[in-house]
Amino acid sequence: MLKNKTAIVTGSTSGIGLGIAQKLAGEGCNIVINGFGDKDAIEKERAGIEKNYGVKCAYLGADISKPAEVEKMIQDTEKTFGAVDILVNNAGIQFVAPIEEFPLDKWDAILATNLSASFYTIKYALAGMKKKKSGRIINIASAHGLVASSEKAGYVAAKHGLVGLTKVVALEAANHGDITCNAICPGWVLTPLVEKQIKDNAAKEGKSEADAKAEMLSEKQAVHEFATPEQIAGLVVYLCSESAKSITGTTLSIDNGWTCQ
Numbered sequence: 001m002l003k004n005k006t007a008i009v010t011g012s013t014s015g016i017g018l019g020i021a022q023k024l025a026g027e028g029c030n031i032v033i034n035g036f037g038d039k040d041a042i043e044k045e046r047a048g049i050e051k052n053y054g055v056k057c058a059y060l061g062a063d064i065s066k067p068a069e070v071e072k073m074i075q076d077t078e079k080t081f082g083a084v085d086i087l088v089n090n091a092g093i094q095f096v097a098p099i100e101e102f103p104l105d106k107w108d109a110i111l112a113t114n115l116s117a118s119f120y121t122i123k124y125a126l127a128g129m130k131k132k133k134s135g136r137i138i139n140i141a142s143a144h145g146l147v148a149s150s151e152k153a154g155y156v157a158a159k160h161g162l163v164g165l166t167k168v169v170a171l172e173a174a175n176h177g178d179i180t181c182n183a184i185c186p187g188w189v190l191t192p193l194v195e196k197q198i199k200d201n202a203a204k205e206g207k208s209e210a211d212a213k214a215e216m217l218s219e220k221q222a223v224h225e226f227a228t229p230e231q232i233a234g235l236v237v238y239l240c241s242e243s244a245k246s247i248t249g250t251t252l253s254i255d256n257g258w259t260c261q
């Protein structure tokens with residue numbers, strides 16, 4: 001379905017981003033993977049995507065919290081593949097602490113990675129999409145882009161900001177051909193980002209990781225299950241399709257009943 005298109009997926013060396021990169025490649029899309037991690041593991045992932053799906057895959061290691069690195073990543077993608085047809089803003093980080101104890105550098109890092117980075121990627125990629133009169137921008141926000149939890153000031157503020165940015169981009173891209181911008185709002189997905197929170201909660205409250213995990217699910221979600229990266233990726237593929245052409249400027253939840261309560 002996405003043959004001859006090119007997608008950048010930020011933060012695709014792990015978790016949800018990795019699932020999205022693989023699913024888009026499965027649809028025939030060339031992929032730029034991005035994110036931190038072990039050099040050999042990243043090369044294995046890149047080569048695996050090319051071999052398993054018969055597409056081209058490049059790794060660009062931009063730190064997306066840095067605008068100059070993001071600008072170069074977009075330019076390099078346009079030079080190598082001709083265009084950025086699909087932009088998935090997925091990279092994100094978390095830190096949990098009460099506001100009085102929330103370190104200033106953690107606040108700055110979360111805002112830079114979870115919000116400003118998407119402004120940078122969109123700022124540098126949108127001109128190419130407008131010129132081509134087509135494009136798909138998908139921001140991986142969170143249930144925390146719609147509702148709050150205590151001790152997550154940076155994350156909740158950034159994700160609410162990302163939902164706002166999504167709406168502005170949808171308005172500015174409107175009537176420039178077929179360009180849409182939407183936000184996906186997942187509930188709990190079992191990735192390294194969440195595994196750390198489970199470990200921390202278990203240690204803090206002196207309980208087993210299995211109990212901490214069960215509590216995390218039942219505290220927030222109607223359905224006590226994790227969504228999977230593959231499910232999030234399935235929605236990304238749908239949003240890239242012709243059928244989703246009229247969906248823009250909105251949020252789509254995959255949250256096992258978190259935000260309906």
Ligand code: NAD
Pocket residue numbers: 010011012013014015016017034035036037062063064065090091092093113140141142143185186187188189190191192193194
């Ligand atoms: P993860 O920790 O498994 O992956 C995060 C990715 O982002 C990694 O590839 C990491 O290298 C990359 N990254 C971090 N900082 C970066 C930077 N400055 N530059 C480039 N890459 C950077 O996390 P995940 O759970 O897969 O999260 C992916 C996205 O989904 C995040 O935006 C997160 O907020 C969001 N999300 C996750 C959940 C969940 O339950 N896991 C729920 C809702 C939303």
